[in-house]
Amino acid sequence: MAEREPFIARLLSGLAHWLVYLVFLSVPAWLVLTNFAVFEPWLYPLHLAQEQVHAQGAQMFGPYPDEAALAGLRARGYTTVVSLLDPARVYEVSLLEKEEAAAKRQGLRFINLPMNSDEAPDSPKNAKALAQLATMFKATPDLPAYVHCYLGKHRARTAREWLGQLGNQGGPLTTHPAKAP
Numbered sequence: 489m490a491e492r493e494p495f496i497a498r499l500l501s502g503l504a505h506w507l508v509y510l511v512f513l514s515v516p517a518w519l520v521l522t523n524f525a526v527f528e529p530w531l532y533p534l535h536l537a538q539e540q541v542h543a544q545g546a547q548m549f550g551p552y553p554d555e556a557a558l559a560g561l562r563a564r565g566y567t568t569v570v571s572l573l574d575p576a577r578v579y580e581v582s583l584l585e586k587e588e589a590a591a592k593r594q595g596l597r598f599i600n601l602p603m604n605s606d607e608a609p610d611s612p613k614n615a616k617a618l619a620q621l622a623t624m625f626k627a628t629p630d631l632p633a634y635v636h637c638y639l640g641k642h643r644a645r646t647a648r649e650w651l652g653q654l655g656n657q658g659g660p661l662t663t664h665p666a667k668a669p
Contacts, residue, residue, distance in 0.1 A: 525582035539640035549648040551640035555590040568633035572643040574602040605642035
């Protein structure tokens with residue numbers, strides 16, 4: 489019994505040290521993730537992974553727009569920004585807040601239809617967002633809107649392909665690369 493006590497004491501001491509390190513590392517990580525919009529402009533390698541912008545009908549699909557891109561959209565006659573970012577993801581909350589404020593400053597209507605890029609398009613959350621998007625564009629097919637996720641590769645591409653398969657006004661929509669906003 490005497491031999492086990494020092495081992496248990498060492499084990500508990502080691503666990504306490506790891507717990508301190510874990511907290512020490514997780515708090516800064518949590519602060520970065522919850523304020524991702526602040527750090528995002530300096531994360532240049534992420535911008536290299538962004539998909540190019542695609543036009544489909546009156547809509548464009550692509551990556552997360554900064555305020556300059558939103559101003560470019562407004563100058564080109566776009567009136568609506570549809571964000572597929574998900575506020576359930578801690579690092580996307582600050583991006584949504586920043587974008588919504590920028591869209592208001594630019595006089596653009598901001599709509600959030602959250603999708604989860606880790607789920608299939610027919611998952612409940614994604615199916616709901618895609619159905620709302622399809623309903624919106626079927627009601628006003630000529631609505632000049634910019635639809636995006638963060639990189640423009642997953643959720644925005646899924647939405648673009650989904651709408652292309654559904655077709656608008658009976659026929660499939662054609663997609664072609666467009667000039668970035």
